[in-house]
Amino acid sequence: MRPLSQSPVEDRRKISVVLTDIDDTLTEHGRLPAKAYSALERLKQAGFIVAPVTGRPAGWCDLIARQWPVDGVVGENGAFFFRYEDEKRRLTRHYAKSADERRRDAERLASIREAVLAEVPGAAVAADQAYREADLAIDFCEDVPPLAKADVQRIVGIFERFGATAKISSIHVNGWFGGYDKLSTSRLFLKTCFGIDIDRDSHRIAFAGDSPNDSPMFGFFPNSVGVANVLDFGDDLPAPPAYVAKGRGADGFAELADMLIAAKGQEWTTAG
Structure with missing residues (x-):
């Protein structure tokens, strides 16, 4: 695990999708602070596809899909994805099992x-x-x-x-019960809703998390990031993230968002 500050700028510029855990990645002591919500909103405004990938329940995910500045949510560790389409005023629900x-x-x-x-x-x-x-x-x-x-x-x-x-x-x-997890349903969500093949385009995707249930994501994405509290788990991570933010929880996620938005701004400046 390397410090997030050491991730190559050219890699950051390729990222167009940000997936993130919620608890202790976006939150602090169980609360969602303004800096985390603002980071999600700023990423959306900068043109990123943004989606939480969480163990939290369907009831919470219904609200998150409808009201947060996100493009969808994967919930209950991959049991489903929900996506709210503003222009259609419709919530789409897709489940891994009937x-x-x-x-x-x-x-x-x-x-x-x-x-x-x-x-x-x-x-x-x-x-x-x-x-x-x-x-x-x-x-x-x-x-x-x-x-x-x-x-x-x-x-x-x-x-x-x-x-x-x-x-x-x-x-x-x-x-x-079932063979799904955060990664398998994230794969389906991005393919179904955006035509993104994560096996081909894994370099375009950043994932932020903090705990062992994020290991399928950490192990797959080359631009996976643990907020600093991921270090609390020591050797209990089946697969560690590629990078670790300096900040814990919401501070670490905001750190990642700032870096990605800054890199995107540099890309736009260069293109212009």
């Missing part, structure tokens, strides 16, 4: 929920679970006292014992 499949999965996830609550004292179902459509989120530090790393790993182990996929974010363990 409604019937999600209903069957919910029954299986209920068994996992009971096992986690029985076997890991202090763990709790995430407060945003009521707004989820495809996964189960177990809180280990958002609204409960922080659990030890060993307990977090026990939660992961219970999901896997039932045959589910489990990923650790900065606040939750998210689990689901």
Whole structure:
């Protein structure tokens, strides 16, 4: 992982898409500060395609797609993407699994929920679970006292014992049934909505994140960026980002936005 300031300017100039995690990447202590929202808006105004890629639930993502200055959102770690088209006044929803499949999965996830609550004292179902459509989120530090790393790993182990996929974010363990993740649904979102092939055009895309569930994105995109708090996870990242911002959370994301907008301005100046 190299400092973000060492990323080549010529690489920054090629970037036209910015994907970003939300919790502890855009937020500070659970809040979205003005500097992060402003950074999203400034990126949009500068002509970038912008989309959060998050573990947060469908209910939140509906609002984000409609009201934030973004081009769409990938939610529940890849369970779906939502896109609101202003000119059509229409919200498009695309799911990785059918409604019937999600209903069957919910029954299986209920068994996992009971096992986690029985076997890991202090763990709790995430407060945003009521707004989820495809996964189960177990809180280990958002609204409960922080659990030890060993307990977090026990939660992961219970999901896997039932045959589910489990990923650790900065606040939750998210689990689901299916082979999708943040990367696979980001691929589908960009192809479907913008005709962008991320395998061919990965150099055009920057991704910002902070935790182990961002590793599929970190490992794929050559211009992946961790905000500084990604370093808190040490060796627990299956794949690290290429670069690390100086700032934590929203400060680090604003740092990335400033660099990309400045590079785009230099490109426009040179072209002019």
